[in-house]
Amino acid sequence: MDVKQYYRKIHEVEAGLTEPYSVVVSVETADGGKAGIASEVSRAVAAKMIVEGRAVLASAIEKEQYLEQQALAKKSAEKAELARRVQVAIISDSDLKSLSRNGDDPIGYGK
Numbered sequence: 278m279d280v281k282q283y284y285r286k287i288h289e290v291e292a293g294l295t296e297p298y299s300v301v302v303s304v305e306t307a308d309g310g311k312a313g314i315a316s317e318v319s320r321a322v323a324a325k326m327i328v329e330g331r332a333v334l335a336s337a338i339e340k341e342q343y344l345e346q347q348a349l350a351k352k353s354a355e356k357a358e359l360a361r362r363v364q365v366a367i368i369s370d371s372d373l374k375s376l377s378r379n380g381d382d383p384i385g386y387g388k
Contacts, residue, residue, distance in 0.1 A: 291324035301332035
């Protein structure tokens, strides 16, 4: 392929992409590329991958599934980070009883 033609095709495909980031799905390639892997990439990278035959633009259903999967992964990561940050305070029985006498009984120990 002619270099000018190659870059012209990339610019044409990139101009056709409306969003700043596109979801593409990989296709099987002779150099070991695996088919069916969805990724969110910039317009320039998406255009290059499409022109090179390494990926195709994701359908609306594939895009929705990918975004849902990413949202679940984000929630899971946030939950793991929150669990990592949980702080535990060790309080002796005498300290807990003195808290309950002062009316500061957060766990209902004195009831």
